[in-house]
Amino acid sequence: MSSRQRLRGVIAAPVLTVLGGILLWGFSGAPAFGDFHGAYGDLLNRIAVPQRHTTNVVTAIVFDYRGFDTMGEEFILFASVVGVVLLLRDIRKPAGSKDDAVQSDAIRLFGVLMVGVVVVVGLWLAAFGLVTPGGGFQGGVAIAGGIVLVFLAAGYRPWRAFGREALLDPFEGGGAASYVALGLAALIAGTPFLHNLLGNGTTGTLLSGGSMTLLNWAVAIEVAAANLVLYTEFLESYLVPHLSER
Amino acid sequence: MTYLAYAVVAWVFAVGVYGAIVSRNLIHLALCLTVTQSSTYILLLTLGYRHGGRAPIFKGVKLGTAAVDPVVQSLTLTDVVVSVTVIALILALALDVHRQSGSVDPDEISTLNG
Numbered sequence: 001m002s003s004r005q006r007l008r009g010v011i012a013a014p015v016l017t018v019l020g021g022i023l024l025w026g027f028s029g030a031p032a033f034g035d036f037h038g039a040y041g042d043l044l045n046r047i048a049v050p051q052r053h054t055t056n057v058v059t060a061i062v063f064d065y066r067g068f069d070t071m072g073e074e075f076i077l078f079a080s081v082v083g084v085v086l087l088l089r090d091i092r093k094p095a096g097s098k099d100d101a102v103q104s105d106a107i108r109l110f111g112v113l114m115v116g117v118v119v120v121v122g123l124w125l126a127a128f129g130l131v132t133p134g135g136g137f138q139g140g141v142a143i144a145g146g147i148v149l150v151f152l153a154a155g156y157r158p159w160r161a162f163g164r165e166a167l168l169d170p171f172e173g174g175g176a177a178s179y180v181a182l183g184l185a186a187l188i189a190g191t192p193f194l195h196n197l198l199g200n201g202t203t204g205t206l207l208s209g210g211s212m213t214l215l216n217w218a219v220a221i222e223v224a225a226a227n228l229v230l231y232t233e234f235l236e237s238y239l240v241p242h243l244s245e246r
Numbered sequence: 247m248t249y250l251a252y253a254v255v256a257w258v259f260a261v262g263v264y265g266a267i268v269s270r271n272l273i274h275l276a277l278c279l280t281v282t283q284s285s286t287y288i289l290l291l292t293l294g295y296r297h298g299g300r301a302p303i304f305k306g307v308k309l310g311t312a313a314v315d316p317v318v319q320s321l322t323l324t325d326v327v328v329s330v331t332v333i334a335l336i337l338a339l340a341l342d343v344h345r346q347s348g349s350v351d352p353d354e355i356s357t358l359n360g
Binding site: 002004005008009012013016017019020023024027028030031032033034035036037038040041042044045046048049050055056057058060061062066069070073076077079080081083084087088131132133135137204230233234237238 | 256259264295318335338341
């Protein structure tokens, strides 16, 4: 630790103590732990199941009651991925790197076996997002995590089969676009934006939620592809120059 | 016990900011920012907790059973997504800075460009 850093720490500590004190003072006005009665949350806990036939109220909020916000959220992710791609574009050098193969057979075997397991868990999280804990965002991240295991277990060259922008971009753009398309379809049908057009379905089954199911999958595809684009960009900006130096 | 969760929020927030202040590495700085933001997840989930409440998922549960607030949980989901996007952008910027100046130390970068 340099002297400059230590000086900063000495200055910061009392300031942060005061800040923490002010935060706690502010929290003293908040409801006591476990004693919160938000009218909106209580209401949704009661009406979401009869009204929307989805047993996961959080997902019902994400894709229905606050579906418009989720569209914005999805485009935040989309915009940031575009930003990362633009920032890292110049760093990349032409491919032609040596393969940074994984040496241990045990890691290869276990990793490759886990690819399928993790992707299936991701698909399951996304598919049952409206029924049990999960949803498109969570499932999408798990699917991307499963696919990135290909790189971790088998090395860069096998990963390139998945980590290509030409392959991922249509999924990313398509996922984001189909969310908007589903919203516009409701408008064209003469109902409010993002209105559920497909009916509510049977409570507690995969066929519950109607349009929400489609929105859920649109988000799952978008999130999985967005994460994979990010991994691809960071891996290439790091690995390709790194490997070609050796 | 009542304020323990809130104290954890204040602590995590302060630790993250402290790390950002003494940080000498942009990647470390990005991680400190993530720690700071994590305090907001704890705050949101703390606010929505109810004694004896289950998760707001009613598969195989009678309707009207006490459950925690689902709204703050969906807000936390949004929060996590924003956190991921922010850290992705910051890390990309850090790589860009490293390419331009050959360093990820904020102090060195300012002297190089100053």
